[in-house]
Amino acid sequence: MAQIRLENLTKHYGKVKAVDEINLEIKDNEFVVFLGPSGCGKTTTLRCVAGLEAVTGGNIYFGDRRVNDLEPADRNIAMVFQHYALYPHLKVHRNISFPLKAEKMPPSERERKVKEVSELLGIENLLNRRISELPDGDKQKVALARAIVRTPEVLLLDEPLSALDEVFREQMRIEFLKIQKALQVTTVYVTHDQREAMMLADKIVVMNDGKIVETGNPQKLYEMPQNLFTGYFIGSPGMNFFNCRRKGSGALALDDGETVSFSETYRQKALGLATAEFVIGIRPEYLFFKQKIEGESNYFKIKLVNVERIHEINYGNFYLGDRLYKCLVSGGAEFGGREGFAVFNDQKILFYDLAGGKIL
């Protein structure tokens, strides 16, 4: 129901540039996730969109309307906060129906909407309880119900799951998706958890240091990040990045001098690069450990330190130079200490320049 446009949006706190000239367009009904580490400016940006912070520079548009000077109450938005922000002494029912009262909706209408929304979220049997009696997960559901009961133009969520434990987080992520599809409302969601972003977003906006690093759909950001930061931040575990140097002899050496062998196409590409030093990126899932080379053309020698289990998958840790990297292993702890080769597929490697941008 709305398109959001951020034009050179800037927010300063004294000398600190929390948000530095952000330009972004959010389409109607899109589920956009602002992703980044603490302090990157994602929450501040969200709060500017909400009207809870005054903008230092730039403009915010909802459709054709410039909303910089509008109070949150006048922007037709709804917001879900990290700590629920529910009215402590009101019952659940009253908490949800409150925004409707402000719109002077007749009581029968209100009843209907509250019922609709609480059924959608599965909390219709909690309507008469006090907020203080509810467990955290239910509190967040109530907060969400309150946010959507008004059918706002824009739905904003500020790290809504950070305060919940893992069990609830799983549940709630599914709820969010369900809700968003059902309501068709433009949604902006802030999180530092990249798995959440990967699961929920139509479009992810990766931020760091007040600036947008990269935007794109989850698939693209995962497979082909345009920036070192994105590659490192997204995916669990993050992408491996090896410094690579072209030796005079035409060979290519990684971090500590290990020669890497490339298949012919890529060899030519690597040799043809303008710079002699660059960075190679490859995801641990696409780097396989084999004890013997059997005809593969892309590989380099490694020695495994140990095996680590992340999200039900076994990864081997190894050192190149003094940095630790990960690769996929086909077994368990017995692989620790073994020597062998890291083998990879052509299509899965990416080249970056030293400044962090992608080049090939």
Add this chain to the structure above:
Amino acid sequence: MSDYDQKKYERNEKLIKLLFLWPSLAILLFLIAYPFVMLIYYSFFNFSFLRQANTKFIGLTNYLLILTDTYTWERFIFTFKYVGLSVSIQFILGILIAWLLQRNFRGKDAVFTVVLMPMMFCPIVVGLLWRYMFNTEWGIINYFLHNLLGFARVEWLGMEQNSLWATIIANTWMWTPFMVLLASAAFSSVPKYLYEAASVDRASGWFKFTNITLPLSAPILVLALIFRLMDEMKQFDLIYTLTGGGPGDATQTVSFTLYKTAFQYFYTGEGSAWAFILLIIIIGLSSILIRLLNYLSER
């Protein structure tokens, strides 16, 4: 821990408890509990501090004398009127000022310091100061009212009705800062995001105040109320210098009557009975309010 260590640990604990608690307990027992018991004892005698020779046991006579005298009830009614009005005004004013001073503005610290000052001063001085200001002929307050605003001169301390209000005004000036202090502390402990959520929901300022600020501040506000009530019932210094109980006995609170009985007429025994009655009332009121406080803290 070995048996030996366990015993040593327990002995150590006990020693610390004794060492840390007993000095305080001793002082309090000694300087309060003991005189208090003596107080009750005296109340059963026609004891007079000056004329100690004729002391006779008279049982509950003092109490009967006090409780059946209409004068007594007049004093009580006045005291409750005075305390009720004073504390209510301080309560409301204090909360309003604290609410007002919530937002961050330039010079907030300085303003706060100034606003909190009056309660730091000597009640004796404050009483005298307001007595000086309330004077009918040359007092500055009547100057503003009469010469600058055109109202008739008010006989603040000379007329019964007015003296009540003069006392309330002086008292309020002095003690509202206490309420402001506690209310501010309470208000600042309310998480900001609750207000933000309310803003997004288009809540009015009144709604925010009654549904977020007040419920979450209630325990501290009630505590402040308890403190103020206890202190007002006990108050003596301010009234002593401001009105001396006058005109006549128009502003004599129960506390002041006690003073007169014991130190002007030297009916020490009767004074003790007054003291005991007053104390029962204060303890009773406080207990009720403390129970309210506990109830609120649990919700």
Add this chain to the structure above:
Amino acid sequence: MTGTMGKNATVKNIVFTIIVVVLLIYTIFPLYWLFLASLKTRVDLFTIPPKFSFEPTLEHFKKIFIYTTLETGEQQQTRYLFWLLNSVLTAGIGTLLAVTLGTMAGYINSRMEYRGKKDFMFFVLSTRMLPPVAVIVPLYIVFAKLHLADTRLGMILLYTMIGLGLATWIMKGFFDNIPKEVEEAAFVNGYTRFQVFIKVLVPMVKGGIAATAGFCFIFAWNEFTFASIIATRYAMTLPPRIVAFMGTSGFEWGVVAASGFILIIPIFVLFIFIRKYILMGMTFGVLGRK
């Protein structure tokens, strides 16, 4: 911040400023008036209309320190400095003791259980419910018997007693706010409870101690009722002296104003220093109590 962006923001700001200014005037004016009164001549004090500009005089301040006998016109120093010393000693040491004992008692009540704990805490609180005028007579008798009447030691004990209740409750609140793990970590490292108290906990509640000390001192410094009856000569403090100028033949307003003003100054200075801690003191004493 919400409320600062709409069209009405400027109007709201102006109204706000006006109210704050009114509040400041309401608070400061009486003090300003007191200050002026201390500098006005006997005549200027009572003019109609009251004077805002006048020739200041220091005669009232002088009278505080120098006493002129009526008959001979001789001048001798009053014992003002002596009374000042009494005030400082009794209020100061009384506060010191109250805070020390109160901190210790507060600690025990926060961390340990013992029979009659609830009663102890209630008893401590109830000491604040007693009107001074009520207990004065028996207290005086007790003091007289112990030869404590009109002694500095007696007044010190008295002020300690008065401050103890508040000190115990506030410090208990502060200790309640410190998680038990802090102590447990120290125990594991071999500290005795006493050492933990002195070396670990006390530094952590410095704020509470400052706040409590502030409150106790202010109260003791301004205390009148007990002082005027029990400390009549050798231990006399400043507040009763002010009342002494309320003679039977009319008040010495100028001197009253001057001595009242002097009395306020140390408190004002103290207040500026512990302002920060007072806010902490009141909130922790309550918020931490569950």
